[in-house]
Amino acid sequence: DAGITQSPRHKVTETGTPVTLRCHQTENHRYMYWYRQDPGHGLRLIHYSYGVKDTDKGEVSDGYSVSRSKTEDFLLTLESATSSQTSVYFCAISERGGVNTEAFFGQGTRLTVV
């Protein structure tokens, strides 16, 4: 399995608090992605990175920010968590980006905002 670790795996937080999720990889892959998954919506792309300090928005980026200061770590921050951000969050990595390469996913982080 690809070396990709998400932390924490589970988190419960209160509305209005900041939350940071971490994705760590040991594969030295250039591309990293953050998704959220909700019932009835499949996987939706939040943000992605195509290199250190190079990031871009996905389809559901409002309320989220990301940072990538080194190749191995991609952080997702909810500046002020809301109940609508309760979800399962997945991180993915790929060597070349886009569809014509295999992406590897982490185990997911279940976030509950109360």
Place this chain on the structure above:
Amino acid sequence: LAKTTQPISMDSYEGQEVNITCSHNNIATNDYITWYQQFPSQGPRFIIQGYKTKVTNEVASLFIPADRKSSTLSLPRVSLSDTAVYYCLVSGAGSYQLTFGKGTKLSVIP
């Protein structure tokens, strides 16, 4: 990014061959077609990828007609462990994004 359309759900009995078709009418010349599988409480897993004609690996086959406006994932002799959501993705080498739709939920019945 090419839009994809696939059935929301499918049921199949154990031992049958399952074919899941994905429509991608506005596929571009340099786009590839990739399928992922997702089990409950896990991240998606790459199954197969193709550009045209037929691709086969140890897990599945992917059939792509000449016009490439659709593709069919074929799972031979499914078992209960094939119960999962299957996603069809279409994108080209120039796109960094990896966009999933809602997928097809396959339920294998004993």
